[in-house]
Amino acid sequence: MLGAYKYEHSIPDHMIIDLEERPYVKHRKDGESAYRLGKWTDAVKHFEAALKEYYKEDELCRAHCDLGHRSTSSGLTQILVDGISAVLQCQQGCADTLTHLYGQTYPNYLTDHYLYLQDVYVKTNDNVNALEAATTYLTFKPEDQQVTQYRNNLLKKLQTSDSELTPGQDAARYIETRKRMTDLLDELLGSEHQKSKYYKEGGDGETQDNSEEIQSRKPEPDTSNDIDFSSRLENARLFNTTQILNNLFKTLSADVALTGETLKHDKRVVMDNLFTKEVCDDVMRISQNGIKNAGYHEIYPTAVRPNFAKELFTGFDILDCWELVLGKQLKESDVDLLTRLAEQVRHLVVRWFNETRPIYHDYTQFTCRKALDGKQTNRTSEDLSHPVHGDSCDFKPDQGVCATETAAYPWRTYSAVLYFNDNFEGGKFFFANPDQSEQVSIVPKCGRMVAFPSDHLHGVKAVTKGKRCAATIWFTASANRRRALPTWSGIVK
Numbered sequence: 001m002l003g004a005y006k007y008e009h010s011i012p013d014h015m016i017i018d019l020e021e022r023p024y025v026k027h028r029k030d031g032e033s034a035y036r037l038g039k040w041t042d043a044v045k046h047f048e049a050a051l052k053e054y055y056k057e058d059e060l061c062r063a064h065c066d067l068g069h070r071s072t073s074s075g076l077t078q079i080l081v082d083g084i085s086a087v088l089q090c091q092q093g094c095a096d097t098l099t100h101l102y103g104q105t106y107p108n109y110l111t112d113h114y115l116y117l118q119d120v121y122v123k124t125n126d127n128v129n130a131l132e133a134a135t136t137y138l139t140f141k142p143e144d145q146q147v148t149q150y151r152n153n154l155l156k157k158l159q160t161s162d163s164e165l166t167p168g169q170d171a172a173r174y175i176e177t178r179k180r181m182t183d184l185l186d187e188l189l190g191s192e193h194q195k196s197k198y199y200k201e202g203g204d205g206e207t208q209d210n211s212e213e214i215q216s217r218k219p220e221p222d223t224s225n226d227i228d229f230s231s232r233l234e235n236a237r238l239f240n241t242t243q244i245l246n247n248l249f250k251t252l253s254a255d256v257a258l259t260g261e262t263l264k265h266d267k268r269v270v271m272d273n274l275f276t277k278e279v280c281d282d283v284m285r286i287s288q289n290g291i292k293n294a295g296y297h298e299i300y301p302t303a304v305r306p307n308f309a310k311e312l313f314t315g316f317d318i319l320d321c322w323e324l325v326l327g328k329q330l331k332e333s334d335v336d337l338l339t340r341l342a343e344q345v346r347h348l349v350v351r352w353f354n355e356t357r358p359i360y361h362d363y364t365q366f367t368c369r370k371a372l373d374g375k376q377t378n379r380t381s382e383d384l385s386h387p388v389h390g391d392s393c394d395f396k397p398d399q400g401v402c403a404t405e406t407a408a409y410p411w412r413t414y415s416a417v418l419y420f421n422d423n424f425e426g427g428k429f430f431f432a433n434p435d436q437s438e439q440v441s442i443v444p445k446c447g448r449m450v451a452f453p454s455d456h457l458h459g460v461k462a463v464t465k466g467k468r469c470a471a472t473i474w475f476t477a478s479a480n481r482r483r484a485l486p487t488w489s490g491i492v493k
């Protein structure tokens with residue numbers, strides 16, 4: 001937002017003092033400016049200071065993950081396991097929190113930092129520190145061929161053996177801490193935890209302990225000259241205002257189609273043309289390949305959701321993406337598409353609801369409901385595809401109330417549903433009264449989104465022919481409930 005204001009009113013950087021700017025961000029920014037001006041000694045100073053501050057901030061962030069978690073389990077051991085794993089999961093999220101800046105996610109924040117460092121050290125003729133920076137970089141990303149070669153050149157110059165190499169002290173401690181957290185979580189949560197572990201390791205490769213790997217890697221013989229990192233560092237640049245603005249405006253384009261008056265509540269909105277037919281076709285294809293039963297089947301037994309005998313639910317949640325890419329059911333670019341969509345919607349939601357608090361992703365899932373042939377006779381208007389419910393409260397139809405105390409997801413703040421097709425019958429979304437009657441209904445179509453506060457009652461009418469595909473995206477204002485989204489390009493770049 002700050003970027004947008006600066007742009008709209010042509011305000012130069014030096015006229016704005018950001019009182020909330022954290023020291024690790026300020027030093028990184030100053031380091032980047034010095035780098036661009038060729039002031040290598042200043043750049044070294046700022047990049048080193050930025051790193052120190054970053055690790056300090058990471059410790060602070062982890063310290064803020066307290067034991068406030070409310071366990072719904074019974075039995076002391078389970079309550080303890082729930083509490084400790086909630087703290088650890090919150091702590092694991094710190095890397096994502098610290099590298100979410102100016103509305104963007106920088107999955108390579110830390111590794112790019114070491115890339116900068118090694119380059120500025122070489123430029124100040126300090127090969128020893130350049131070597132340490134390259135070694136630290138490779139501890140995070142051992143698969144990087146270019147940096148490996150670069151480190152080997154330095155090794156040769158300094159006539160050092162790679163068995164003497166160790167990463168920087170702060171980085172080593174950081175990696176060790178994260179490894180211990182992951183191991184403990186593995187023990188506490190077992191295979192359930194694997195999903196988030198996949199994601200974390202991919203995020204920046206930062207949770208992986210690669211020390212063994214690095215020790216067993218021998219430098220390849222190499223006679224080439226020094227490698228030029230300038231183009232990689234240009235891409236690593238964080239505070240590129242033009243890029244931020246382009247992304248901001250590109251992602252926010254949408255038409256507000258229906259608002260309060262029609263929708264019976266001023267906080268509800270329907271927006272159209274959020275994305276193109278091409279995107280819809282892509283998502284339909286992805287959902288086609290996709291995979292598992294949607295979570296609904298597992299959550300609700302058929303007795304509670306009788307329509308499971310009449311409609312087939314398929315889909316996946318966004319955290320399944322890793323498994324699906326590894327299983328070749330999704331392409332890497334699909335993951336980026338889904339992530340971009342979810343992030344686009346987060347921006348729209350923040351703007352629409354005039355939020356001044358940070359709003360985070362909680363959970364995103366893609367779900368298709370397919371009418372089963374031969375099971376559609378005698379479906380009444382009460383026979384819904386999705387019964388009336390609130391997303392953040394526990395709707396009790398007999399009492400007509402939606403209770404927060406007993407809700408499964410009381411932290412959800414806003415809900416958004418995206419639609420990708422209209423070639424089916426039935427399947428209207430509707431807002432409901434506490435007696436379950438319809439207030440107003442919305443017909444799904446490609447590019448359409450409905451967004452509303454999560455405690456508003458709503459449901460989905462029976463899908464009686466064809467397949468209806470949608471994405472449900474839930475947001476939270478609770479930082480410790482935040483779940484970051486996977487990106488693929490962030491890793492392979």
Ligand SMILES: O=C(O)CCC(=O)C(=O)O
Nearest residue numbers: 386391417429460470472
């Ligand atoms: O698919 C829809 O239109 C809404 C789905 C929904 O309300 C939910 O999954 O909680």
Ligand SMILES: [Fe+2]
Nearest residue numbers: 389390391458
């Ligand atoms: Fe819902």
